[in-house]
Amino acid sequence: MKVDDVARYLAEHPDFFEQHPELLGVINIPHPQNGQAISLVERQSLLLRDRIRALEARIAEMLRHGEENDVIADKVVRWARALLLQTDPVQLPSTAVEELKRLFAVPFGAVRVWDVQPAYAGIACAEAVSDDVKRLASSMQAPFCGSNVGFEAARWMAADEGAVHSLAMLPLRIGASPDAFGLLVLGSPDKDRFQITMGTAFLARIAELASAALARLRRG
Numbered sequence: 001m002k003v004d005d006v007a008r009y010l011a012e013h014p015d016f017f018e019q020h021p022e023l024l025g026v027i028n029i030p031h032p033q034n035g036q037a038i039s040l041v042e043r044q045s046l047l048l049r050d051r052i053r054a055l056e057a058r059i060a061e062m063l064r065h066g067e068e069n070d071v072i073a074d075k076v077v078r079w080a081r082a083l084l085l086q087t088d089p090v091q092l093p094s095t096a097v098e099e100l101k102r103l104f105a106v107p108f109g110a111v112r113v114w115d116v117q118p119a120y121a122g123i124a125c126a127e128a129v130s131d132d133v134k135r136l137a138s139s140m141q142a143p144f145c146g147s148n149v150g151f152e153a154a155r156w157m158a159a160d161e162g163a164v165h166s167l168a169m170l171p172l173r174i175g176a177s178p179d180a181f182g183l184l185v186l187g188s189p190d191k192d193r194f195q196i197t198m199g200t201a202f203l204a205r206i207a208e209l210a211s212a213a214l215a216r217l218r219r220g
Contacts, residue, residue, distance in 0.1 A: 069202075072202050073202070075103045075104060076202060076205060076206060076209075078099075078103060079096075079099050079100060079103055079206070079209075080209050082095055082099045083095060083096060083099075083209065083210075083213045089120065089216055089217060090120065090123055092213060092214060092216075092217070093111050093113065093123065093124070093125035093214060093217075094124070094125075096111060096184070096210050096213060096214065097109040097110060097111050097184070100186060100206070101186070104186075106186045106187070106188060106193075107187065107188055107189060108157035108158050108163070108164055108167075108185075108186065108187035108188065109157060109184075109185065109186045109187065110153070110156035110157045110184075110185050111125050111172075111182060111183070111184045111185070111210070111214070112125055112126075112127065112129050112133070112153075112156060112182055112183050113125050113126060113172065113181060113182035113214055113217050113218065114126075114129060114134060114181060114182065115181060115218055115219050116217045116218060116219065117217060117218065117219050120217045125182075125214075125217070126217075129152070129183075130152060132152065133152050133153065133183060134180070136169075136183075137169075137171040137172070137180035137182070137183045138171070138173075138178060138179050138180045140169065140171040140180070142200055142204060143168055143169065143170045143171070143200040143203035143204055143207055144168065144169045144200075145166070145167075145168045145194040145195060145196055145198050145200060145203070146166065146167070146194060146195065146196040147165065147166055147191060147196075148164045148165055148166060148167050148187065151167065151169070151185075153167070153169055153183060153185040154167060154185070154187060156185060157185060157187045158187070163189055164187035164188070164189065165188065165189050165190065165191040165193075166187070166188050166190060166191050166192065166193045166194040166195070167185055167186060167187040167188070167194055168185065168186045168187075168194045168200075168203055169183060169184075169185050170183070170184040170185070170186075170203055170204075170206060170207035170210065171183060171207060172184060172207065172210055172211040172214060172215075173211055174211060174215055181211075181215070181218055182211075182214060184206075184207065184210050
């Protein structure tokens with residue numbers, strides 16, 4: 001009989017050791033750390049303890065993420081409140097950006113809105129952007145996080161484009177419209193602040209709220 005046959009037999013007969021409990025005390029296997037012989041019962045106890053430790057670590061991580069999410073959600077609510085309290089449409093873009101920078105400790109930020117009403121054509125957020133930026137914003141189905149590889153939007157945030165090493169770009173659109181009407185960007189000198197692997201659920205909510213607030217600047 002081969003080793004695989006024994007393993008297969010035990011897998012197919014999980015009650016084998018219940019029927020032969022005397023074997024549990026006489027079967028010895030190496031300790032996973034020091035190599036000394038231990039009984040099968042001791043080995044099972046070690047495995048169980050390892051699984052418990054892994055489960056405890058996973059629960060602790062889930063709790064930590066839950067607490068972090070609560071903190072982020074609270075900041076988003078406070079930011080939304082600032083938007084609602086801003087009654088001057090001219091000040092709304094700067095309020096949106098500056099409050100995000102303050103609440104989330106982000107060094108750089110900017111927003112651009114195109115096709116604005118003539119009354120708002122002179123404010124900073126209405127400065128002209130290239131067609132490439134408009135196409136990029138419209139092509140984004142979710143916020144982008146990652147390294148600054150020479151994005152035009154990085155130049156909106158800092159005179160020295162090289163100061164922005166990572167950034168988040170949030171397209172502004174109404175509902176499910178295929179066309180974006182603006183782009184909100186946040187940047188950091190820390191290359192790891194906005195990573196391509198990070199979740200964007202909260203950024204998506206921020207984009208929705210910013211879109212609803214800044215839509216009043218648009219024509220039509």
